[in-house]
Amino acid sequence: MGHIQITPSILNSDFARLGEEVARIPGADWVHVDVMDNHFVPNLTFGPTMVEALARVSPVPLDAHLMIEDADRNAPAYVEAGCGSVTFHVEAAKAPVRLAREIRSAGARASMALKPATPIEPYEDLLPELDMLLIMTVEPGFGGQKFLDLCLPKIRRARAMMDKHGIETWLQVDGGVSLETIERCAEAGADVFVAGSAVYSAEDPDKMVAALREKAQAAQA
């Protein structure tokens, strides 16, 4: 298992002051940017132009989570926009292996996401093509939803597959991650944690990043 990384999502931060919002979390490993197109999910956020502007001012690299249709065509723009990691949904990709290779060769980390009802088993042989696997722990589309415990067995199975193949793929969880739920995720084998409302509803977001990190490290040990 890799070292613990905390990746705050700006989804529930103040979109009128995004530059200031990312400056409040210098202790984070990445900033998670949720790109939504109102087709793959019933919500709309921003596109590559906005992400590029944010990449210029963010104190930490951007981790793009693309909840958009036609990932094959649309994902490469987020590498160009300056994201260090680009996650596409397998449900929206026609050729996930080709897309992962394209993202890597363009210079970013390639990551693939699974919605709660999408099984991991059909994708076992793809894992070596990925730098990170994202297992969603809510239905994608909105921040502030309740963590779905039903996703924990899939996290365990994904971690066991990675161990079996002896690969270093990071395992990210996203949705409802908080001080109450992060230990369960770390125990199951996750090592990269997205937390949106937990971080941005805290009085001191950077202190919350540190508290989440401490809990996950204790649970992993």
Ligand SMILES: O=C(CO)[C@H](O)[C@H](O)COP(=O)(O)O
């Ligand atoms: O991908 C997402 C929603 O689709 C967000 O990253 C996620 O919901 C983060 O917010 P929270 O921690 O409040 O659940």
Ligand SMILES: [Co+2]
């Ligand atoms: Co997300």
